[in-house]
Amino acid sequence: MTSQTSTPQHSKPAGPVSVIGLGPMGLALAETLLDRGHSLTVWNRTPTRADDLVARGARRAPTAADAVAASPVTVVCLKDYATLYDVLDPAAAVLADSFLVNLNSGTPDEARTAADWAAGHGAGYLDGAIMVPPPLVGEPGAVFLYSGARDAFDRHRDALATLGDPRYLGTDPGLAVLHNAALLTMMYATMNGWLHATALVGSAGVTATGFAELALGWFMPAVVDPASLLAQAPDLDRSHYPGDLGTMEMNLNALEHIAHTSAEQGVHTEQPLLMRDIARRAVAEGHGEQNYLALFEVFKKALPAV
Ligand SMILES: NC(=O)c1ccc[n+]([C@@H]2O[C@H](COP(=O)([O-])OP(=O)(O)OC[C@H]3O[C@@H](n4cnc5c(N)ncnc54)[C@H](OP(=O)(O)O)[C@@H]3O)[C@@H](O)[C@H]2O)c1
Incomplete structure (x- = not known):
């Protein structure tokens, strides 16, 4: 992994973040968050994909629900929206008052449906799109697109900026994937x-x-x-x-x-x-x-x- 290890001088202390989904992209997100000093909890269907992260100080959550409950912000990077529901519907009991940043690819309608699904569970939700391949996450020039509630974006902007330049596109949750x-x-x-x-x-x-x-x-x-x-x-x-x-x-x-x-x-x-x-x-x-x-x-x- 090539991401930088320094914590920006101007930033606030890095807060706890959970990452759900440790495919090539989820791993890059998790490694970058860990490198930049965030207290990191991770969950993946195949738990061994977290081994290196755990060796470097991340906590392996036994369930997706446990990962959501562990941090005020949960970055979700699974294969697609259907997988999001497969993984997080069983975590419904802890979704209220959680905040999900969903970074899988899909269509604008899928993103809007996911935002409604999250609201139905009382969870905050931002939809996002990653505009760089895994090795460039956290590197200068990396851009992440976000859409959804503006106040949520502003509140979590520092954590999002760890991954790449966060560009907010508007309140319609479908705008990032569009x-x-x-x-x-x-x-x-x-x-x-x-x-x-x-x-x-x-x-x-x-x-x-x-x-x-x-x-x-x-x-x-x-x-x-x-x-x-x-x-x-x-x-x-x-x-x-x-x-x-x-x-x-x-x-x-x-x-x-x-x-x-x-x-x-x-x-x-x-x-x-x-x-x-x-x-x-x-x-x-x-x-x-x-x-x-x-x-x-x-x-x-x-x-x-x-
Ligand atoms: N890689 C890139 O260059 C790139 C760039 C931009 C955006 N993205 C987007 O980022 C998202 C993740 O991409 P990726 O490259 O990390 O690989 P991916 O193959 O799209 O997703 C892999 C992740 O999804 C999980 N997963 C798949 N099916 C599952 C199921 N039925 N139940 C639970 N978990 C399941 C995998 O768990 P297991 O480890 O257990 O299989 C793994 O955590 C995708 O939407 C992709 O389009 C990727």
């Missing part, structure tokens, strides 16, 4: 772009290493420029897509070429065809003379049922 899905769709779309592009030039014998400098060293920062997209974000908010520097029709033409080139070179065509079809829909909906960002109007709507 933002998680939004950021991950960006990540996957970007990675798919790089991988498809590399396969495309690879069809002519160009290596990924050979292509990387042009694609990632120059093109990505210069042309797919975050600063430029940041400057255009207000245009999305006001549906303002001036086509004076390039139109949707022009971009559709480029997407047709990409799809045909992919077919000609014998590589995967579904991804370029999907991008082409989305642009075709934008044109069909009247955005042909606007710029490419008008695609936002297509993405905002569900597809008509087939």
